[in-house]
Amino acid sequence: MTxxxxxxxxxLDGFIAGPDDRPGQEMGLGGFRLFNxxxxxxxxxxxxxxxxxxxxxxxxxSGRRTFELAGRWNGDHHxxxxxxxxxxxxxxxxxxxxxARFYTDVGECxxxxxxxxxxxDVMVHGAGAARALxxxxxxxxxxxxxxxxxxxxxxxxxxxxxxxxxxxxLEAVRVVQGRDATHLRYRVxxxx
Amino acid sequence: MTxxxxxxxxxLDGFIAGPDDRPGQEMGLGGFRLFNxxxxxxxxxxxxxxxxxxxxxxxxxSGRRTFELAGRWNGDHHxxxxxxxxxxxxxxxxxxxxxARFYTDVGECxxxxxxxxxxxDVMVHGAGAARALxxxxxxxxxxxxxxxxxxxxxxxxxxxxxxxxxxxxLEAVRVVQGRDATHLRYRVxxxx
Numbered sequence: 001m002t003x004x005x006x007x008x009x010x011x012l013d014g015f016i017a018g019p020d021d022r023p024g025q026e027m028g029l030g031g032f033r034l035f036n037x038x039x040x041x042x043x044x045x046x047x048x049x050x051x052x053x054x055x056x057x058x059x060x061x062s063g064r065r066t067f068e069l070a071g072r073w074n075g076d077h078h079x080x081x082x083x084x085x086x087x088x089x090x091x092x093x094x095x096x097x098x099x100a101r102f103y104t105d106v107g108e109c110x111x112x113x114x115x116x117x118x119x120x121d122v123m124v125h126g127a128g129a130a131r132a133l134x135x136x137x138x139x140x141x142x143x144x145x146x147x148x149x150x151x152x153x154x155x156x157x158x159x160x161x162x163x164x165x166x167x168x169x170l171e172a173v174r175v176v177q178g179r180d181a182t183h184l185r186y187r188v189x190x191x192x
Numbered sequence: 193m194t195x196x197x198x199x200x201x202x203x204l205d206g207f208i209a210g211p212d213d214r215p216g217q218e219m220g221l222g223g224f225r226l227f228n229x230x231x232x233x234x235x236x237x238x239x240x241x242x243x244x245x246x247x248x249x250x251x252x253x254s255g256r257r258t259f260e261l262a263g264r265w266n267g268d269h270h271x272x273x274x275x276x277x278x279x280x281x282x283x284x285x286x287x288x289x290x291x292a293r294f295y296t297d298v299g300e301c302x303x304x305x306x307x308x309x310x311x312x313d314v315m316v317h318g319a320g321a322a323r324a325l326x327x328x329x330x331x332x333x334x335x336x337x338x339x340x341x342x343x344x345x346x347x348x349x350x351x352x353x354x355x356x357x358x359x360x361x362l363e364a365v366r367v368v369q370g371r372d373a374t375h376l377r378y379r380v381x382x383x384x
Contacts, residue, residue: 012336012362012378013350014206030359134342144204148362148378150326153354158205162345167222170204170340175369182364182376186204186340 002114004061004133005141006124007054008157009034009181012146015154016127026069028154034147037181047178050145055079058117061086061109061133063126067100075100082116084109086129110138131160134168134188142170142186194306196253196325197333198316199246200349201226201373204338207346208319218261220346226339229373239370242337247271250309253278253301253325255318259292267292274308276301278321302330323352326360326380334362334378337370 010016011034018028027034040047060077064087067073075098077083083100086109090102103109110133113122124130124139133139144157161168170186177183202208203226210220219226232239252269256279259265267290269275275292278301282294295301302325305314316322316331325331336349353360362378369375 011359012334012376013353014348019354033359142204146376148364150350150353150360150362152350152359156206158342158344161205161342162211167203167225167344168342170342172340172369172374175367175374177364177367182367184204184338184374 002058002117002119002121003140004110004113004122004124004138005057005143006130006133006139007057007143008125008127008130009037009145009147010157011149011151011154013150013152014156014158015151016157017155018151019153021069021155023069030151031154033149033151037145037147037178040179045178046176046183047181050143050176050178050183054123054143056120057081057123058120059084059113059122061113061122061124061129063128063130063132064088065128066126072097072100074098082113084113084116086132106132106136106138110136127155127157127159130157134161139188141173141188142184144184145181146184147181194250194309194311194313195332196302196305196314196316196330197249197335198322198325198331199249199335200317200319200322201229201337201339202349203341203343203346205342205344206348206350207343208349209347210343211345213261213347215261222343223346225341225343229337229339229370232371237370238368238375239373242335242368242370242375246315246335248312249273249315250312251276251305251314253305253314253316253321255320255322255324256280257320258318264289264292266290274305276305276308278324298324298328298330302328319347319349319351322349326353331380333365333380334376336376336378337373338376339373 018031021028041051169189174185210223213220233243361381366377
């Protein structure tokens with residue numbers, strides 16, 4: 001069954017980018033430190049295996065901010081799979097490139113992603129998209145690549161969940177230790 | 193060699209207590225959820241082994257807030273080992289109970305803890321104490337017991353490190369998966 005899975009790299013203190021992330025400095029100040037483990041992405045070890053799983057997904061749900069910072073991936077994140085972009089506003093004359101489409105309704109977005117993934121899993125990118133999916137009860141799994149560094153400041157992965165009812169229960173289903181990243185996978189047991 | 197090691201239980205979203213932690217509600221709203229893994233502390237499995245290691249430490253450094261919320265441990269955290277309490281202010285007539293002593297200087301506190309631990313490691317409790325030790329370059333290791341839950345709000349473990357120079361580099365030295373907690377141990381490679 002298709003799982004919608006958040007897939008993000010995070011410092012031990014919870015940041016997915018350094019401070020002041022913006023066009024031209026997409027990962028924020030010092031934030032590229034988080035991606036050292038991806039140097040092994042083509043290799044045979046644990047980092048390569050985990051990366052290959054990410055790339056075997058059949059669709060991507062991205063937050064708008066992540067989508068724009070990534071230069072819209074020129075319309076192709078990997079293998080031409082559907083890119084579903086969650087956003088609050090779509091301009092009439094804004095046609096996203098390649099396989100990218102805008103969605104303003106999170107339930108519709110999740111349903112379309114499950115449909116479009118061709119039996120594979122769905123990768124979720126971006127803190128905002130994760131938050132929206134958690135709130136809607138549409139996030140099935142979380143994979144965080146925890147990097148052994150305290151950045152001290154930046155953009156947090158988990159934020160803005162305080163005004164919902166009760167905690168989100170998870171279940172640890174896998175731990176993989178790679179060079180410079182601990183890959184933790186969770187199943188979402190209960191969303192709000 | 194004696195290692196000064198932070199030892200804290202944290203939700204995946206980085207909280208060590210729920211919101212509104214105070215006397216009478218020491219773990220904050222819903223925060224006791226974090227301690228389910230400690231039900232196994234006397235058992236033979238991974239949780240029991242990790243807990244036994246914690247209890248084999250020869251001294252404790254605690255933040256003042258943690259110390260007070262814990263009822264000053266009645267002067268004995270475990271086995272009568274020295275309890276060194278980092279604080280900004282000591283009242284003249286305040287004599288802490290048992291093996292507890294107040295310290296206002298972090299370097300002096302760390303030195304006394306290493307000296308008093310009798311060749312064993314030193315356990316650090318509390319976010320404030322951890323921050324002070326990191327800033328002083330006196331924290332050697334970090335052990336976080338990551339609990340599979342998103343609390344959404346509460347007291348963060350890692351905060352207040354943004355005004356120091358550069359990231360704190362760590363090295364993952366051990367991962368132990370227990371029931372309801374993933375125990376991650378890091379060596380501090382470089383402090384500020």
